[in-house]
Amino acid sequence: xxxxxxxxxxxxxxxxxxxxxxxxxxxxxxxxxxxxxxxxxxxxxxxxxxxxxxxxxxxxxxxxxxxxxxxxxxxxxxxxxxxxxxxxxxxxxxxxxxxxxxxxxxxxxxxxxxxxxxxxxxxxxxxxxxxxxxxxxxxxxxxxxxxxxxxxxxxxxxxxxxxxxxxxxxxxxxxxxxxxxxxxxxxxxxxxxxxxxxxxxxxxxxxxxxxxxxxxxxxxxxxxxxxxxxxxxxxxxxxxxxxxxxxx
Amino acid sequence: xxxxxxxxxxxxxxxxxxxxxxxxxxxxxxxxxxxxxxxxxxxxxxxxxxxxxxxxxxxxxxxxxxxxxxxxxxxxxxxxxxxxxxxxxxxxxxxxxxxxxxxxxxxxxxxxxxxxxxxxxxxxxxxxxxxxxxxxxxxxxxxxxxxxxxxxxxxxxxxxxxxxxxxxxxxxxxxxxxxxxxxxxxxxxxxxxxxxxxxxxxxxxxxxxxxxxxxxxxxxxxxxxxxxxxxxxxxxxxxxxxxxxxxxxxxxxxxxxxxxxxxxxxxxxxxxxxxxxxxxxxxxxxxxxxxxxxxxxxxxxxxxx
Numbered sequence: 267x268x269x270x271x272x273x274x275x276x277x278x279x280x281x282x283x284x285x286x287x288x289x290x291x292x293x294x295x296x297x298x299x300x301x302x303x304x305x306x307x308x309x310x311x312x313x314x315x316x317x318x319x320x321x322x323x324x325x326x327x328x329x330x331x332x333x334x335x336x337x338x339x340x341x342x343x344x345x346x347x348x349x350x351x352x353x354x355x356x357x358x359x360x361x362x363x364x365x366x367x368x369x370x371x372x373x374x375x376x377x378x379x380x381x382x383x384x385x386x387x388x389x390x391x392x393x394x395x396x397x398x399x400x401x402x403x404x405x406x407x408x409x410x411x412x413x414x415x416x417x418x419x420x421x422x423x424x425x426x427x428x429x430x431x432x433x434x435x436x437x438x439x440x441x442x443x444x445x446x447x448x449x450x451x452x453x454x455x456x457x458x459x460x461x462x463x464x465x466x467x468x469x470x471x472x473x474x475x476x477x478x479x480x481x482x483x484x485x486x487x488x489x490x491x492x493x494x495x496x497x498x499x500x501x502x503x504x505x506x507x508x509x510x511x512x513x514x
Numbered sequence: 515x516x517x518x519x520x521x522x523x524x525x526x527x528x529x530x531x532x533x534x535x536x537x538x539x540x541x542x543x544x545x546x547x548x549x550x551x552x553x554x555x556x557x558x559x560x561x562x563x564x565x566x567x568x569x570x571x572x573x574x575x576x577x578x579x580x581x582x583x584x585x586x587x588x589x590x591x592x593x594x595x596x597x598x599x600x601x602x603x604x605x606x607x608x609x610x611x612x613x614x615x616x617x618x619x620x621x622x623x624x625x626x627x628x629x630x631x632x633x634x635x636x637x638x639x640x641x642x643x644x645x646x647x648x649x650x651x652x653x654x655x656x657x658x659x660x661x662x663x664x665x666x667x668x669x670x671x672x673x674x675x676x677x678x679x680x681x682x683x684x685x686x687x688x689x690x691x692x693x694x695x696x697x698x699x700x701x702x703x704x705x706x707x708x709x710x711x712x713x714x715x716x717x718x719x720x721x722x723x724x725x726x727x728x729x730x731x732x733x734x735x736x737x738x739x740x741x742x743x744x745x746x747x748x749x750x751x752x753x754x755x756x757x758x759x760x761x762x763x764x765x766x767x768x769x770x771x772x773x774x775x776x777x778x779x780x781x782x783x784x785x786x787x788x789x790x791x792x793x794x795x796x797x798x799x800x801x802x803x804x805x806x807x808x809x810x811x812x813x814x815x816x817x818x819x
Contacts, residue, residue, distance in 0.1 A: 308651060464771040497772075
């Protein structure tokens, strides 16, 4: 594996009985890249992501994440990635600092590291005065930004973001993407799913899943050229409408 | 008579009323209108819908639905409205068909009696009518919930975030269904965090942290955006953003799809703007004036410029 590739997938497939949820997908993601992983509901995104996070065993094909094998080294994968979704992020009944201590502890970080990192994040997000407040008392926008910081607390090489900005206001949504850009600038690879097509434009490359396959993978600019579309929204509609599989 | 009238509604939560969900909200929906309540999570959309469907009491203010008071005449309102909550709330252990029959019976009607209204939607899930509702996919749950909310032919339909978490294709299909329902004369109130859906409504209220930012037709909202809006683009977008953000003359600049949208404090001609950009950034910039969309308007109303 070349050092630049932090995710590799080759003919990766997952079947549930007779149903092929993920159908021979192949792609590479490079270090520091912002990789958009798009697809309609039921196209197989979640199943593919679960395999890459070491949570689901593939039926066939090969894949590595951070250099580790998705069949044999799932525990090493889990240690070396971060994960955040809109649905699951921080614990509402813990304070901001407690959440960081908890996640840092889970990943085996030292007390010293946790303390320094917590100070750094609170300072960076201008949340020093909120450190001892319960997470549930924070506005949603802050929570999401905090959740992202916690997802990369243990300094993973890759972070998986599953619809991180759903329901967030347009200003906070952009602040959130600013954090993504910064993380990618620091060499963290970003693997992100979204239903906002304008966010697809912010990715370096975008893949679009249809019926379990990756039907398109390129830069946003090239995808628009290939599909003779004015926007990523149009590209997505052209591809997703080809789906024949009934969502069941 | 208006289908929905909301006057100075205030709703707070907490022992000391420390959380204000709705802060003096007023608006009016005309019969047959497709009315959008557009705002992010935490704006107060669900509290508002629960007050109007008589499931929650406001602290103060007044509201009527179909001419009936939401407090005094709650029983009358419950007969007349359809409500699809954001969270799936049908019986997961009943089949698709059983759920539909159940709701028809509760409202003293039959599936047969109002079938023409739901036919379009229900036919798409009819092949699975014996499946338990809890075992349906997201898209099918949504279609069943909509069928159940319509089965008694309500005069006003409340849809709380029907498209949240739904992909772009299904969202388009859902709005096409709403358009056809509107043609049947049903008044529809729909809430959404997706700004791009505002354009599909007759009228919209933009809402943020319990306050209405603006009420207008989608066109009217865009026309209210008075400053020239420029779209800029270069090879290194992050670099461009960071360089221009620091400039004194810039009111706001933010990513917007493949462009950044740029608003200046004072008006410049395209020529002088080109000159200014050449002096302000090392990037080779493409520049054009664009018409704002609802999201630009929402951002400007939030930041108050």
